[in-house]
Amino acid sequence: MKLNDASIDDWIAGRTGWSREGDTLSRTYAFPSFRDSIVFVNRVATLADEADHHPDIDVRYDRVRIGLSTHDAGGITDKDTALAEQIDFATSNR
Numbered sequence: 001m002k003l004n005d006a007s008i009d010d011w012i013a014g015r016t017g018w019s020r021e022g023d024t025l026s027r028t029y030a031f032p033s034f035r036d037s038i039v040f041v042n043r044v045a046t047l048a049d050e051a052d053h054h055p056d057i058d059v060r061y062d063r064v065r066i067g068l069s070t071h072d073a074g075g076i077t078d079k080d081t082a083l084a085e086q087i088d089f090a091t092s093n094r
Contacts, residue, residue, distance in 0.1 A: 002075040011081050018084060023075035024056075025068040025084055029091065037064050040091065047086045053079045055087075 003011075008025075012018050017027045031037045037059055044066065048054045056067035066087060068080035 002070070002073045002077055003081070008076050015084070015088070020076070021067070023069050025076055025080050026065065027084070027087075028063055028065045031062050031064070034061050037062055040064055043090050044087055047083065047090060051079070051083050051086070053083050055083065 008020060012020060012025075017029075019026050029037075029040060031040060041057055041059060041064060044055065044057065044064075053068075053070070056065075056069075058065040058067075066084075068084055069075060070077040070079050
C-alpha cells in the first residue's frame with residue numbers, strides 16, 4: 001500500500017541523506033573510488049534480491065544514486081523504506 005505524504009515526510013525527517021523525488025525515495029552515496037562504489041552496489045544487490053525489491057541504481061564514478069519506488073503500488077511503500085533502512089545499515093554512510 002502506498003504511503004501518504006505525511007508518513008513519507010516523517011520518515012525522511014528521521015533519516016540523513018534521503019529525499020523525495022516525486023514518487024521515489026532517493027539518496028546519493030559518495031565513496032573514495034569507483035571500486036568502492038561497485039562494492040557498495042554489490043551489497044545493495046544482495047539486499048535487494050533478499051527483499052525481492054529492486055531499486056534504480058545509477059553509478060557515476062565515486063557516486064551511487066539509489067532510487068526506491070514500488071511501481072505496482074504507484075509510489076513509495078513500506079517496502080521502499082524498509083530497503084532504504086537496510087541499505088543504510090549495511091554501509092558506514094548512515
